[in-house]
Amino acid sequence: MVTSKSKVLKGSDAIVECLIKEGVDTLFGYPGGAIMPLYDSLFDYQDDLKHILTRHEQGAIHAAQGYARVSKKVGVCLATSGPGATNLITGLADAYIDSTPLVCITGQVASHLLGTDAFQETDVLGVSTPVTKWNIQITKAAEIPEAISKAFFIARSGRPGPVLIDITKDAQFDTLNFKYSVCKSIRSYKPLPNINIERIKEAAELINKAARPMVLFGQGVILGQAKDEFKAFIEKAGIPAAWTILGVSAIPNEHPLNVGMLGMHGNYSTNKLTSECDVLIAVGMRFDDRVTGKVSTFAAQAKVIHLEIDPAEIDKIIKTDVAVLGDCKSSLSLLTDYVKAKEYPSWRNRFSELDQEEYTEVQKAELHPDPESKITMAEVIDCISKKTKGEAIIVTDVGQHQMIAHRYYNYKAWNSNVTSGGLGTMGFALPAAIGAKLGQPQKQVIAIIGDGGFQMTLQELGTIFQYNIPVKIVVLNNEFLGMVRQWQQLFFDKRYASTEMVNPDFQTIVKGYHIETELVEARESLQAAVDRFVDSKESRFLEVRVGKEDNVFPMVPTGSSVSDIRLK
Amino acid sequence: MKKQFTIIVYTENNIGLLSRLSNIFSRRHVNIDSITCSESEIKGVHRFTIVVKMETDKVQKIVKQIDKQIEVLKAIYFENEKVVYQEVALYKIPVSVFSSGKEIEHIVRAHFARVLSVHTDYVIIEKTGHEKETTELFEALSHYGLTGFVRSGRIALPKSMESLQDYIKELEPTFNIN
Numbered sequence: 001m002v003t004s005k006s007k008v009l010k011g012s013d014a015i016v017e018c019l020i021k022e023g024v025d026t027l028f029g030y031p032g033g034a035i036m037p038l039y040d041s042l043f044d045y046q047d048d049l050k051h052i053l054t055r056h057e058q059g060a061i062h063a064a065q066g067y068a069r070v071s072k073k074v075g076v077c078l079a080t081s082g083p084g085a086t087n088l089i090t091g092l093a094d095a096y097i098d099s100t101p102l103v104c105i106t107g108q109v110a111s112h113l114l115g116t117d118a119f120q121e122t123d124v125l126g127v128s129t130p131v132t133k134w135n136i137q138i139t140k141a142a143e144i145p146e147a148i149s150k151a152f153f154i155a156r157s158g159r160p161g162p163v164l165i166d167i168t169k170d171a172q173f174d175t176l177n178f179k180y181s182v183c184k185s186i187r188s189y190k191p192l193p194n195i196n197i198e199r200i201k202e203a204a205e206l207i208n209k210a211a212r213p214m215v216l217f218g219q220g221v222i223l224g225q226a227k228d229e230f231k232a233f234i235e236k237a238g239i240p241a242a243w244t245i246l247g248v249s250a251i252p253n254e255h256p257l258n259v260g261m262l263g264m265h266g267n268y269s270t271n272k273l274t275s276e277c278d279v280l281i282a283v284g285m286r287f288d289d290r291v292t293g294k295v296s297t298f299a300a301q302a303k304v305i306h307l308e309i310d311p312a313e314i315d316k317i318i319k320t321d322v323a324v325l326g327d328c329k330s331s332l333s334l335l336t337d338y339v340k341a342k343e344y345p346s347w348r349n350r351f352s353e354l355d356q357e358e359y360t361e362v363q364k365a366e367l368h369p370d371p372e373s374k375i376t377m378a379e380v381i382d383c384i385s386k387k388t389k390g391e392a393i394i395v396t397d398v399g400q401h402q403m404i405a406h407r408y409y410n411y412k413a414w415n416s417n418v419t420s421g422g423l424g425t426m427g428f429a430l431p432a433a434i435g436a437k438l439g440q441p442q443k444q445v446i447a448i449i450g451d452g453g454f455q456m457t458l459q460e461l462g463t464i465f466q467y468n469i470p471v472k473i474v475v476l477n478n479e480f481l482g483m484v485r486q487w488q489q490l491f492f493d494k495r496y497a498s499t500e501m502v503n504p505d506f507q508t509i510v511k512g513y514h515i516e517t518e519l520v521e522a523r524e525s526l527q528a529a530v531d532r533f534v535d536s537k538e539s540r541f542l543e544v545r546v547g548k549e550d551n552v553f554p555m556v557p558t559g560s561s562v563s564d565i566r567l568k
Numbered sequence: 569m570k571k572q573f574t575i576i577v578y579t580e581n582n583i584g585l586l587s588r589l590s591n592i593f594s595r596r597h598v599n600i601d602s603i604t605c606s607e608s609e610i611k612g613v614h615r616f617t618i619v620v621k622m623e624t625d626k627v628q629k630i631v632k633q634i635d636k637q638i639e640v641l642k643a644i645y646f647e648n649e650k651v652v653y654q655e656v657a658l659y660k661i662p663v664s665v666f667s668s669g670k671e672i673e674h675i676v677r678a679h680f681a682r683v684l685s686v687h688t689d690y691v692i693i694e695k696t697g698h699e700k701e702t703t704e705l706f707e708a709l710s711h712y713g714l715t716g717f718v719r720s721g722r723i724a725l726p727k728s729m730e731s732l733q734d735y736i737k738e739l740e741p742t743f744n745i746n
């Protein structure tokens with residue numbers, strides 16, 4: 001145990017000392033009455049802790065998420081009681097479903113006022129319980145160190161997740177005998193299940209007998225830091241591997257065994273062939289319905305192996321034949337020892353054939369459209385991808401542009417994708433990109449956003465300006481809530497109910513925040529604009545007017561089997 | 569097919585855990601038939617006994633979700649045959665009814681119940697048994713002007729000899745963390 005000698009401290013100073021002991025150097029937040037003692041303490045610690053004042057608490061928590069996702073540190077975020085705390089809820093829900101480690105500290109009214117409907121009192125434990133891995137309310141200064149050490153341990157261990165600590169104002173003012181020990185275990189909590197070697201052997205046996213095996217990988221590979229282990233496994237076993245939206249960048253797109261994206265707007269080949277494979281190996285993914293389509297027919301012909309850290313995910317959606325519990329970094333390397341070195345040339349050919357079909361039917365027209373037509377989203381992404389050589393961190397919002405970004409950006413760098421996958425939170429990308437840039441300052445960070453989602457959190461341009469954070473922002477403007485409009489077109493008889501957007505002049509708005517900006521409407525100016533955009537050392541904004549009624553294909557309509565994926 | 573299950577949950581004694589547990593059910597639109605909670609055989613460890621009616625694969629999933637909560641030491645589900653279970657019911661009867669003849673006394677005896685306490689206006693009858701039995705007594709007494717009725721909810725002990733200590737052992741870390 002790492003313990004320090006005790007000293008008398010104010011509760012709020014103790015919070016800051018705990019954060020420093022946990023290795024925190026950056027935090028995101030927004031002050032208010034109930035958290036003022038903590039902000040007052042932060043004033044004394046400005047050399048150790050950089051606090052980023054966002055323009056909204058939702059911005060603070062999404063920034064903390066972006067920061068955590070790329071830095072592999074715990075994201076920390078502060079908010080005041082009542083409305084400050086409730087503004088965190090969307091981010092908590094997002095971090096919870098996407099397994100992002102966060103510690104959120106909210107101020108709370110003084111303990112004697114709890115339950116009295118005091119000014120800015122909200123039952124924050126109550127409202128955050130369904131969207132946190134753990135939460136706790138602290139009413140005494142002496143409880144602070146233990147709660148914070150547990151919070152960090154819980155947030156980052158096992159399957160990571162967000163944790164909330166609600167601290168009453170009096171607990172921040174009171175003093176305590178401060179002593180900090182880093183939490184190493186909690187009696188009732190087993191973050192890492194034991195790996196059962198028998199399961200590894202059974203899995204290897206299925207794999208070794210397979211004729212058409214396929215790997216589906218998710219964010220577990222990235223969260224488990226299993227970069228080398230995953231690569232070694234698929235390379236030795238020779239198995240084509242397809243990714244979920246959160247799994248991308250666990251292995252470069254260009255890797256010959258990376259066969260592309262799964263799910264509703266994923267690739268044609270990967271979706272079709274999940275219905276043909278004989279052994280399906282799911283690694284660190286949870287069979288979201290956007291990936292499985294109709295569950296009863298999903299890979300029904302295949303034996304299913306599931307490598308997973310969270311026992312509750314086993315058999316939750318898809319019944320497994322062999323469940324390998326454990327951290328995939330360890331289980332993959334064990335499994336690699338037991339699998340035979342193999343290659344599946346004709347099976348892999350099937351992917352290439354279907355890829356060709358997708359190229360002819362979909363990608364060709366999107367990448368090289370009729371010169372008379374409006375710019376397509378795919379052209380923009382392709383241009384950015386080539387210009388950045390696939391090395392940028394791409395932060396996406398939610399909608400058509402998100403799907404297109406994932407389909408056309410050529411991800412090369414490990415862990416270079418930040419998106420709101422499970423919750424699909426519009427407004428996520430701009431603040432998350434701020435966090436990602438602060439988490440990986442040496443990397444190019446590019447946010448790709450729709451005109452709808454941009455307007456959900458665009459006030460964070462203020463944060464970018466105030467702290468001079470060189471993030472790049474692309475808005476693909478189709479003057480529609482494009483993804484919803486696409487569904488209206490395909491499934492609701494083109495009844496475009498409340499999806500058309502009359503937008504402000506984004507150029508003027510961005511200029512108001514003193515950020516360099518450019519608007520592209522003509523295809524001829526795209527390349528040069530993207531060059532300037534990527535090459536700039538400052539934050540820069542690029543708005544591209546794209547086709548208003550373009551659609552994203554392929555598509556697996558909701559409720560259909562993945563094999564029924566449509567090319568148009 | 570739906571069946572009745574008893575879910576036993578051992579937990580740390582923390583504020584907020586009850587709502588965390590009940591959320592797991594309500595979120596999946598599962599009705600809890602009964603829930604009881606008290607300290608277990610180990611000081612500081614609490615024990616919930618939850619009765620639900622549902623399909624086996626659903627109860628398995630729910631129990632995993634419960635087990636996943638940080639402050640849950642162990643969650644297990646049992647079919648009725650695998651536990652010894654009881655509940656207590658109390659019945660309130662006006663004295664006027666109770667003393668107006670021998671019927672009530674006969675019913676109480678026939679149902680192996682007992683008179684718990686006698687007051688100026690009313691009598692409290694107590695019966696321990698399975699839900700079916702306490703309900704039978706309720707039905708018998710309701711013909712006579714019952715003015716109050718309450719059941720405790722099920723308490724249950726598993727028939728197997730595995731103990732809480734064994735479960736706590738299982739939780740000990742065997743791999744390095746972080």
Ligand SMILES: Cc1ncc(C[n+]2csc(CCOP(=O)(O)OP(=O)(O)O)c2C)c(N)n1
Pocket residue numbers: 397398399400401402424425426427449450451452453454476478480481482483484
């Ligand atoms: C907070 C939130 N509200 C509503 C939705 C539903 N939704 C999903 S995609 C979408 C349209 C997004 O439009 P835009 O940001 O312009 O992106 P586009 O699809 O046009 O690329 C909407 C409204 C959502 N995902 N998140």
